[in-house]
Structure formats: structure tokens, C-alpha cells
Amino acid sequence: MRGRSTEQERIGRLLADGRRGNSGALLLHGEAGIGKSALLDWAAGQAGDARVLRVEGIESEMELAYGGLHQLFLPVLDLVDGLPPAQAAALRAVFGLTADEVRDSFTVGLAVLTMLSEAAADGPLLCLVDDAQWVDQPSVDMLTFAARRLRAEGVVMLFAVRDGAPGATVKGLPGLLVEGLDRTAAAELLTGLPPYAADRVLEEAGGNPLALIELSAALTPAQRAGRLGPLALPETAAALRGRIQDGFLEQVGRLPEAARLVLLVAAADDTGSLGTVLEAARELGADVEDLEPAERAGLVVLSGELVRFRHPLVRYAAYRSAPLARRIAAHRALAGALGEAGQPHRRAWHLAAAATGPDEGVAEELERVAEWAGNRQAMASASAAYERAAQLTADRDLRARRLVQAARKAADAGQDERCGSLADQVPLPLADQEVAADFARARAVVELGYRSPAAAARILLDSADATGAAHPGATASLLVDAVHAAYSGGDAALMAEVAARAPELPVLAVPALLFGGDAPDVPGALAALRPLVAATDATGTGSAGAGADAPGVMERLMTGIHCLLAGDHPTARRVALGAVAHCRDQGISGWLPTTLDLLVRTELALGRHEEATARATEALRLAEYYDLAHRASHLRAALALPAAVRGEEEQVRALTEEALGYARPRGVGRAAADALWARGLLELGLGRAQAALDELAAARQEIGHPLLCLPLLPDLVEAAVRAGRPERAAQAAGVLDEWAGALDRPALGALAARCRALTGTDGSAEEHFTAALALHGNDNGDGNGNGEGNANTDGDGDGNAFDRARTALLYGEWLRRLRRQLDAREQLRAALDGFEALGARPWAERARSELGAAGGETVLTTRQDGPISLLSPQEREVVRLAATGASNREIAAQLFLSPRTVGHHLYRAFPKLGIGSRTELAALLAA
Numbered sequence: 001m002r003g004r005s006t007e008q009e010r011i012g013r014l015l016a017d018g019r020r021g022n023s024g025a026l027l028l029h030g031e032a033g034i035g036k037s038a039l040l041d042w043a044a045g046q047a048g049d050a051r052v053l054r055v056e057g058i059e060s061e062m063e064l065a066y067g068g069l070h071q072l073f074l075p076v077l078d079l080v081d082g083l084p085p086a087q088a089a090a091l092r093a094v095f096g097l098t099a100d101e102v103r104d105s106f107t108v109g110l111a112v113l114t115m116l117s118e119a120a121a122d123g124p125l126l127c128l129v130d131d132a133q134w135v136d137q138p139s140v141d142m143l144t145f146a147a148r149r150l151r152a153e154g155v156v157m158l159f160a161v162r163d164g165a166p167g168a169t170v171k172g173l174p175g176l177l178v179e180g181l182d183r184t185a186a187a188e189l190l191t192g193l194p195p196y197a198a199d200r201v202l203e204e205a206g207g208n209p210l211a212l213i214e215l216s217a218a219l220t221p222a223q224r225a226g227r228l229g230p231l232a233l234p235e236t237a238a239a240l241r242g243r244i245q246d247g248f249l250e251q252v253g254r255l256p257e258a259a260r261l262v263l264l265v266a267a268a269d270d271t272g273s274l275g276t277v278l279e280a281a282r283e284l285g286a287d288v289e290d291l292e293p294a295e296r297a298g299l300v301v302l303s304g305e306l307v308r309f310r311h312p313l314v315r316y317a318a319y320r321s322a323p324l325a326r327r328i329a330a331h332r333a334l335a336g337a338l339g340e341a342g343q344p345h346r347r348a349w350h351l352a353a354a355a356t357g358p359d360e361g362v363a364e365e366l367e368r369v370a371e372w373a374g375n376r377q378a379m380a381s382a383s384a385a386y387e388r389a390a391q392l393t394a395d396r397d398l399r400a401r402r403l404v405q406a407a408r409k410a411a412d413a414g415q416d417e418r419c420g421s422l423a424d425q426v427p428l429p430l431a432d433q434e435v436a437a438d439f440a441r442a443r444a445v446v447e448l449g450y451r452s453p454a455a456a457a458r459i460l461l462d463s464a465d466a467t468g469a470a471h472p473g474a475t476a477s478l479l480v481d482a483v484h485a486a487y488s489g490g491d492a493a494l495m496a497e498v499a500a501r502a503p504e505l506p507v508l509a510v511p512a513l514l515f516g517g518d519a520p521d522v523p524g525a526l527a528a529l530r531p532l533v534a535a536t537d538a539t540g541t542g543s544a545g546a547g548a549d550a551p552g553v554m555e556r557l558m559t560g561i562h563c564l565l566a567g568d569h570p571t572a573r574r575v576a577l578g579a580v581a582h583c584r585d586q587g588i589s590g591w592l593p594t595t596l597d598l599l600v601r602t603e604l605a606l607g608r609h610e611e612a613t614a615r616a617t618e619a620l621r622l623a624e625y626y627d628l629a630h631r632a633s634h635l636r637a638a639l640a641l642p643a644a645v646r647g648e649e650e651q652v653r654a655l656t657e658e659a660l661g662y663a664r665p666r667g668v669g670r671a672a673a674d675a676l677w678a679r680g681l682l683e684l685g686l687g688r689a690q691a692a693l694d695e696l697a698a699a700r701q702e703i704g705h706p707l708l709c710l711p712l713l714p715d716l717v718e719a720a721v722r723a724g725r726p727e728r729a730a731q732a733a734g735v736l737d738e739w740a741g742a743l744d745r746p747a748l749g750a751l752a753a754r755c756r757a758l759t760g761t762d763g764s765a766e767e768h769f770t771a772a773l774a775l776h777g778n779d780n781g782d783g784n785g786n787g788e789g790n791a792n793t794d795g796d797g798d799g800n801a802f803d804r805a806r807t808a809l810l811y812g813e814w815l816r817r818l819r820r821q822l823d824a825r826e827q828l829r830a831a832l833d834g835f836e837a838l839g840a841r842p843w844a845e846r847a848r849s850e851l852g853a854a855g856g857e858t859v860l861t862t863r864q865d866g867p868i869s870l871l872s873p874q875e876r877e878v879v880r881l882a883a884t885g886a887s888n889r890e891i892a893a894q895l896f897l898s899p900r901t902v903g904h905h906l907y908r909a910f911p912k913l914g915i916g917s918r919t920e921l922a923a924l925l926a927a
Helices: 005-019 036-046 067-082 085-094 105-119 137-147 183-187 195-205 209-217 237-253 257-268 274-283 288-296 312-320 324-340 344-354 360-375 379-391 396-412 416-424 433-450 453-470 472-488 492-499 506-515 522-539 553-565 569-586 589-605 609-625 629-645 649-666 669-685 689-703 710-722 726-743 746-759 762-776 801-817 821-838 841-853 866-870 873-883 888-895 899-913 918-926
Strands: 024-030 051-056 125-130 155-162 175-177 300-303 306-309
Touching: 005 024, 005 036, 005 125, 005 155, 024 036, 036 051, 036 125, 036 155, 051 067, 067 085, 067 105, 067 125, 067 137, 085 105, 105 125, 105 137, 105 155, 105 888, 105 899, 125 137, 137 155, 137 379, 183 195, 195 209, 237 257, 237 312, 257 274, 257 288, 257 306, 257 312, 257 324, 274 306, 274 324, 288 300, 306 312, 324 344, 344 360, 344 379, 360 379, 360 396, 379 396, 379 416, 396 416, 396 433, 396 589, 416 433, 433 453, 433 472, 433 629, 453 472, 453 492, 472 492, 472 506, 472 553, 472 669, 492 506, 506 522, 506 553, 522 553, 522 569, 522 726, 553 569, 553 589, 569 589, 589 609, 589 629, 609 629, 629 649, 629 669, 649 669, 669 689, 669 710, 669 841, 689 710, 689 726, 710 726, 710 746, 726 746, 746 762, 746 801, 762 801, 801 821, 801 841, 821 841, 873 888, 873 899, 873 918, 888 899, 899 918
Parallel strands: 024 155, 024 175, 051 125, 125 155
Antiparallel strands: 300 306
């Protein structure tokens, strides 16, 4: 490990933390042969008494869903029996041990988290994932899911990935670039070479340890003696990787033919099972003794029932050096061995690898593999299986159907770019209108994800028109998708145009009645909304037993959006929670950022800024993980809003600049409007009224329709009044008043009354202020919990503590101007307490200044939620659930943590709360 002190120190710290019971993860990345595998080996050697689990990615088998996960957990598979029943059932299903379906990919992720925690129960655990780019994507997703949630289990996870290699992606982990060795360290690896030869190897290897070793090992005796011609080594560093491979090829080529044959079979296999390899090799005329030359040469390591290549590039060399006919024979032999071993999914992939042209029998087997993977929430693997099945399909229409299915599954997996690539391969025109409808959805996913929401809506609308009455279900689904795309663009006219195609459908009747015709029909829209809400409430998350007519993710999304438009924020939140749970339950992770975005909007509408920030942060992390740039722009704008309330100017600027940079050129009107709204709210809080008015007016212009921009109108009214533009304030207040009267929601009525107080005469202002405070009520919208576990009871309050504090501030300012100091102090104190409780610093400073001017006490106060405010957001969630009597495992299942991490949070929280046991929690929180 010469020259690797930096990497060793970083890994050593993680291992030391693991011995102290802390968890950590690190992604080692760099070019081929740079030493990533050697660092993993070094880590294993430093693990001491720690248990070590290891998986190595294999390029030829990377599409086998959960194969990597199974390989990693094979030594501890008995721990599955001790998992909570739902988690145990999920792992058994994805490992193919049962025929059960898996409805919730997050249960699989939680099962992986719990497995790692249980494997570390008796001491630290080191997990090594080598060549992660060749591990199947579902396994990588579940392992990174767990790695990001490990806290206090004593689990250390090291991933190694080759830069630039196609395959699975590993995101969301701290990374360490492994670079080439310096010349001094590199020279220490080249013992026994004359200076001229050593200098040439050093020059060409560029510090790559594998290149140094393999290029020197491949030298002929004459070359080692220093007789190197000008073409003995590659002339440029660009040829390095090929030259490294040549070194491996030469070593493999020196082996006897039978040894090369067994190595080929082992290279084509992904199980690492010596028995499977030998059974297949015997079909080709080789046996166990033929492995001896390869073992002596150090190319493979045999241990117990496993066979392991000493470096992934040896595997590649063993496979690529074989003629095509032998590779095909090896895959066929493995298919036979795996079929007898009861592993039909691996068998299908080997048959596909052996196929040299269209083969409908193999294509059908792959289609069954795709269905199997889809039922276990391995959408990326399902997509890959459909794609390979399409490649083996001769019939044009059948090939088109399979490619469209591959594209749809790619979209469900969050692979929008790959979805577009697959859609481009679909042969046109499409004779089957249902396939054509699915094709339109795939194209719209790409358009919405990277380009124009309006164009996505047009694609879907055109497809709905073409599908017509022959397929009413497909037509309705296309129109619902189209109205969602139009909403994302903030285009009310386009929403009305789409809805006009089928206004008899409740989900389309709402926008048709609100945005179509000469005037909005609010009572009719509210009546149409009621059955939509009832349907989502009746089916919960839409999981097992919900029935074929249960609302899908898009129906849930649009129902929640309609509730937001109608001002019914508690119901919108309930629907949003159900939509998030539906995505988790059905494994459609590509839609999870979108449903979380809806939930964020409801949290913001209810003034739950901490919760909104936490949800938006999670959603943005997912959107970035899946490269969902469109959704990320919405989420950055949403994150900017609570940051603006807190007065975090630098954060607001950064978030909104990035959001606007994406949204404005593509016509993503709603994201642009939200980003400008956040800027305006920031300026308003900082007392810069004209700047606030400019930003808020621009936000209103982005989406135009008064109902879509209704939430920002109270801010625009206040900014216009403070900027000395009463006419602009009066116009906006009038629009708000009209819609508040029509929608008849207390929270909206409170804002309208406040704006009437600001824009009316002093003679009527007090009446409007007191009416506003009465409508705000005392409920701050916190409900009785924060989790996602019960979508029907959490957060039923309609109040908004931030809005109430702002009304109190404006009322207090008005009272102070009239020299009613005692009355003013009461309102200003309430405002100050409210703002401080929310962490709204600029607003608190404004209230404090006004309170001081009114002769009130302005000493700094503390948050009003008692010792609970001392806890971190995660500790607060854990404590609240523990107070209900939930066990550590139940809390872990709800918050997607390991039980040990839950225990760690409680251990840290109890001293902050001044208690010593769980039994004291309920009384403390009640107080």
C-alpha cells in the first residue's frame, strides 16, 4: 500500500469509528487498476475482529435483480428469520426464496438496514462492495439507502466504483478519488528492472499501480534486460487501459486450454459458487483439477465453495480472450446448471447472453423475468429485461410493445434519460393504440423531465385524441397525465383545454370548472372534488386489496393539487401522505420526489416550515439521485420559501438562482413563480418593500391565473402597501377577497381579512384585523404527529402559525401608530413569540423593534415548545413516536432507520429532556 497514506487514514478513521459503535460509508472511485480493490483488501485486513461481508460486481450479470444483495448476505442469511415479518418476507421474495410479490421497495431497504444492524449486533461490521458499477442497480439502491441511514450500529460500508464505466450508479455517499501514485511510491513497485526499463514503465503507467505491476510482469526477458524498442510500450497514456488489459490477457493466454475454459465459465458466472462453475465446466469437458494452473498463477482464489478472481480485470480478460463460440457455450452450460439448481432468472439471462439472433422462447423467459423483477420493485432490472427481450424479438409489433414497457419501467425507476433512449428505439407507427398511449407517456416523461411541460402536455393530449373512445381507460389516463404537466407549467389555459376533453371525469371536472368557461364554477368544482377525496381515503395507500379501481399515483397527485387549489390544506396533506405511501408501497421510486413535493406544498401551506424543509431535502436528494432536473427545480424553489422565512439570504439566492436557471428557459412556470415568491418573501422580511414588490409581481406574472398565484397575493398586498403603491395592493386584495369568499376556507378568509385591513380605511381596519385573528384560530396545524404512518389523522389543523404571527404584527403596528400602546404590546408580543418559535429571525427582529417602540419588554425569549426544542429534528421524531408506546423496531420501520439508530437517538435525547426512561416521555410531551 505504498503511497496510500491519505486513503488509509480516511478508511482507518471509519474503522475506528465502527469499533466505537458509530457507522459510516465511503465511495472510493477512480480509473481501472488504480488500487480501489487493494484498498478494500487492506480495509479487510485492518478489520480485526469485525465481521466482513463482501460482494464483487460482475459485468455480465449486472441486470440480475438483487443478485449482489444476495451475494453480500449469503454468509448471514440465517439472520433473515429474526427480522420483523414484513421485512423478512420482502427479503425472501427478492432473493427468490418465495414466490411472493414485494409491494414496497422501502420495506426491502429497511430490511437491508435491519440486516446490517443485526449482523453488527455482536461487534463491528465491515461491508465491502467492489466494482459497484457492475452490481445490479436494485442492490446498489438498497445498499446506498441503508448506508445513508446508518448512524449508531458500528457498520462501515466501503464502495468501490470505476470512473467512466457504464453500469449501476452509486450516489449520495461521501466520495474519495483514488489517484495515481507519485513517482517515488510508484518506483518502489518496480524492483529488479534496469533503470531504462523502469523509467519507461513509470512513464507509461502514469502512477496506476495495476499498470505498473502488469506492464512490468508482461515484459519479455529481452525487454527486462533493457532492450526496449520504440513500440514496446504504448506511446500515450490514452492507450494505458488497453495495455493493462493486454498484460492480463497475456497471463491468461499462458494457461493450458482446459484452465482457460474453466476460467471462462467462472468469469461468465455471477454466483461465485464453485459447484455451479464446475458443473457447467464439466459440460464443456473441464473439471476441478484444471483450475490448478490458474490458482498457482494467482489469477483466482479458491476458498471453501467459492471461487474469486484476484482482480476484476482478470475476470474481464478471461472472458474477452475466449472466442465468441466458447463464450456462448459457457453461457449455455451455466443456463443448464442454474436451471437444475432452480434459478430460472439467472438461467434466462445466460440464455439471452448465448443468443445470436431473434429467439422468441428466450424473449418470453426474459419477459417473465421482467414481470418477476417488477413485482419485487426492481424497476431498473425489469426495464433491462424488457429491453433484452425486445432485442431478441423478430415480430415488429411485439418488439415495440416490449421496448415501450422497458421505457415505462425505466421511468418508474427514475431513469428518465434512459427512458428517452428506449423510446427512440420504438419502431413507428404503432398499430396498437394502448401501446401507443404507453409510448406517449414515455415521451412525455422525458419532455417533462428535461424540456417543456407544455410540450409534454401536448404529446399526451394528441395521444388521447388519437386513442379516442375505443380505449376510454387509456384516454382518461393520458388526459390526467396531461393536466398534471400543464399544472407543472403553471398554464391554466392548457389545463382547461385538456380538461374540456373529458369534463365528466371527476379528476378533470375540477380544473374544467375552475379554469374553463367564462367564469369559474367553484361550488361545482368543490362538489366534484369530494368523491376524489373519498376514493383516496377509502383505499389508504392503495396497497394489497385496494382493488383494480383504486386511485393510482397520478389520480392521488391531482386530488391533492385540487385540494390545495381549493384551500383545503389539511385534506391536501392527508392525500399527499397517501400518495407518498403509495409510491413507497408500489416501488415506483421515480415518482416519489413528485409526491413528496406535493407533501412539501401542503406543509408550507400549513406553516409547518421545519417539516417542509425536511421533506423537501429528502425529495431533492432523491431527485438529484435520479437526475430529475425538472422536479429538482420545483424542490429548490420550495426549499427557498422556509429559508426566506428564516432570513437565510445566501441560501435563498443560491436555491432560487438554480431553480430559475432551469425553469425559465423551459416554461416551468410554477417553479419559476415559487422561486420569485421566495425572493419576494425574503425581501419583505428584511424590510426592502420595493424589491419585494418587484419579485412578487414577477412571480404573479409567471403563472397569471389568480387561483394559481393565490398563495402569494397576501405578500404582494403587504409589499405594495409598504412600497407606497396602494392601487396595486387594492387590486391584489380584491382578487384574494373574491376567491376567499368563493372557497370559504377559514385560513384563506383570515388572509383576505388581513389584506382588507391593510388596504381599507382606519375606521374599518380593526374590525378586519380582529376578524382575521379569529379566523386564524389557535390551531397551528401541527395536528397530533409528524410521521407518514397514518395518512388519515396527521395534521388535521387548518391554522398557520406564521400567518397568525404576521397578522398580529401588522395589527400591533397599526395600533402603535394610533398610540394605543398597551393594545399594541399585546399583539406585538404574540407576534414576537410566534416568530421566535418558528425561527423566523427577520420577522422576529421587526416585531421586537416595534415592541420596543411601544414600550414593551424586548429581552430575547426562548421557543415556546419547552425542552423539546433542544432536540434535533430526527430526535424529535423518534421521541414523539416513542411517547406513543412504539417500540424501537416500530419506530425504525416508520422513520426508515435501524433499531439501533433509534436507540441511539433516545440515548442522546433523554439527557436533553431531563428524563431517564421512556415512561416519562408521554407526560413530558403532554406538559
